[in-house]
Amino acid sequence: MAANPMQQFKVKTIGPKIELGSFDISFTNSSLFMVLVVLSIVSFFIIATQNKSLIPNKLQLVAEMIYEFVAKMINETAGQDARPYFPFILSLFLFVLFSNMIGMIPYSFTITSHIVVTFALAIVIFFGVTVIGFLKHGIKYLELFVPKGVPKLLLPLIIVIEIISYLSRPISLSVRLFANMMAGHTMLKVFGGFVVSLGLVGGWLPLGFSVALTGLEILVAFLQAYVFAILTCIYLNDALHLHH
């Protein structure tokens, strides 16, 4: 643990350097945590649904709560038509949630604190939603950029604004998650560093801060996963139901 709070975000190659064409695809600590996240999600749900009983045990109850939570979220924001995208949104929510939560563990790596990762997810959502919109409505999907009841003189400006607004979606989606995770973890590290450097005498105050901050960060970790998923639902809703 170096004094530099940015050190925790460093990507380090594990094992040999692998190259695919001109791309570096080496296995890194980030890759390791991606595998860990996926394995923990999969094993949690496999174990939770092991003995399907009518009266669920605690694990099964948690798994079903997550299921109902995401199902309700999709239903409320994007309606019944969004049902086919349930597996994707559930995967997305769980991936972000588990990445954020596992990142809370000291000395671990937070996948979602990397803008590349969040931006890759956001760009997939962005293109996916756009493709769905065009498949569903054809060229009429472009009406999304032409709001009704706008004076003709203002229309070109409004269209430009609408396009910018649409294009800014993947940016805001990815930056929000990345910035929240990075800021939270940086602060935790900084206060953690204070605790160590001030020692037993003066370390109590920053320790208190650290504890409070950890609680807050757990909340933020959940909230950001939720926001990420619900925004995906809202964008999906725009693509499925073309009305503003």
Place this chain on the structure above:
Amino acid sequence: MRTIIFIYLYTSAAEAAEKAGMPQLDPSVWAPQIFWLIITFGFLYLVIWKVILPRLSDSIEQRNDHISDNLDEAKKVANEAEILNKSYEEIILKAKNEASKIILNNKKDINQKLFNIKKETEKIFDKKLKEVEKDINLMKKESITDVKKIALDLSDNIIFEMTGNKIDKKNIEDTIKEIIKNEQSRELN
């Protein structure tokens, strides 16, 4: 202004990585992350889609079915119970009505019977009374003739003792009859 700096940082990412010390902005770490993200997330998506979701929705739907089945059954049973309750109440009401009817009828019957018995006894009494009256009258009549005879004999004897003559019996008889008549008429009055 801050936003413009922010944008500047983004447009020259490699430079910014050094300046701000953010490992996230070092482009050399992008490719491996994206590659492994596709692999891991793709795997997660497949497993959730093909394995986890069917298992979860299976047990949830099964339970929902079970619950709604039970609920339906409970409703059915409740309805049946209500119907039974109603018919039970009806039966009780009917029985009550019938019982009161029977009681009323019985009262009438008994009254009728009592009345009949009373009448019959009265009749019997009347008969007996009449018979007795007849007897009395007969006895009265008999006694009158007896009295006549006795009076005749007695007066005959007395007259014979006193005068030594025998008087015509017819004469005496007429006198006695007159007396009795007078007596009787007095009695009647």
Place this chain on the structure above:
Amino acid sequence: MDLKELKNKIKKTNLIKTTSETHKGNAFGIAMRMGTEFVAAVFVASFIGFYLDKWLDTKPILMLIFFFIGAATGILNVVRTSKMINKE
């Protein structure tokens, strides 16, 4: 068990089943969008302006214009978001 009790129980269970489906709880999620939404709009607009400038060799006019358009977009986004929250 009392018949009335049973009926009440059935009613309650049905009520739970129906109310749990109409609950809305994403106002907070929408509220979380606001700040970043504004920054992202300004960023995207300036980015477009920056490259249009490069292409048309009009540095830095278009970037400035687009910066303000981006700000307008950001404000519009924030207004829309708060409208959405109010509608909930």
